[in-house]
Amino acid sequence: MKALVMEEVGKPMTVKNWPEPKCPPDGAVVRVEASGICRSDWHVWQGDWTWVGFQMPTPTILGHEFAGVVEEVGKEVKTLKPGTRVVVPLSQGCGVCEDCRTGHSNQCFGAGAGGYARYGLLNHADFNNVPLPDEVDFVEASSMGCRYVTAFHGVLDQGQVKADESVVVYGCGGVGLSAVQIASAVGARVIAVDLDDRKLELAKKVGAADVVNARKTDPVKAVTELTHGGAHVSIDALGIATTCRNAVMSLRKRGRHVQIGLTTQKEKGEVALPVDQIVFKEIQFTGSLALQSFRYPAMLSMVERGRLEPKKLITETIPLEKAFDVIEQMSSFENVGISVINQF
Secondary structure: OOEEEEEEOOOOEEEOOOOOOOOOOOEEEEEEEEEEEOHHHHHHHHHHOOOHOOOOOOOOOOOOEEEEEEEEEEOOOOOOOOOOEOOOOOEEOOOOHHHHHHHOOOOOOEOOOOEEEEEEEEOOOOHHHHHHHOOHHHHHHHHHHHHHHHHHHHHHHHHOOOOOEEEEEEEHHHHHHHHHHHHOOOOOOOEEEOOOOHHHHHHHOOOEEEEEEEEOHHHHHHHHHOOOOOOEEEEOOOHHHHHHHHHHHHHEEEEEEOOOOOOOOOOOOOOOHHHHHHHHHHEEEEEEOOOOOHHHHHHHHHHHOOOOOOHHHHEEEHHHHHHHHHHHHHHHHHOOEEEEEEEE
């Protein structure tokens, strides 16, 4: 099969012929119909996260935002059949560890990959089976694979965002725009912050009530004024030191901060925070990672009913051969919206 292969950290990825994946006894092979290109893969390509013990073996096929049709199932699989349309979850829990058994399978680090190819794997298929409704096409489904589901978990489960609350989102890449749309859909007043007017314009189109260009104005001051004292919830969807600190400083008393963005080589996982402010204002600081597979149906139901429209975040569909160009552009934050591979 044709696949985009990462052979070394930091070196150009190339499209080449690659063996098709073998079906595990409890897994499934999925014919990939669409695959989103996520900044998490840029992080892996850069060699990030070694400071938390993560090391991706090479050569490898990245791509963890994909949807398609089940081609083959393992002999132990009971609930999934060939021909089923599926979304492949980012976090593919094992189903038997303590995290999975207590409802936190997103903490079971069996993340999926292999979507930058014609065929990918769904591991522990009975546990991670997420059927795709007929009303949702593959391109839209793949755009939800990581950034959208991560934002869904961050906004609703971890941030507990409620109608009429004010929410500020720092960083309007894929996950930030997803957070803007989801928070707006549940009735929150959303303020989007970024350095790029193109991204802020898209943020307005997907639900932001106000936008702030942090290159032109002090974002903390602007958010405090717009919300008459600070936001109820802040989301750092980028992960650099400046956005994390500014997001926390944008909160009102007893505000809630959700950290979604992961850091880069510059921070190496360490960011200075205004601890005294956190104490005096009783601010909650919460991390958020991926989404449990059993929560996907709730999100997909909102898409079916038109309450969520991830397709509005898709700015281009491309062939596999152009995917690495998109990943390279992430080094300078050039990308606007979500790019999806739909030609293999």
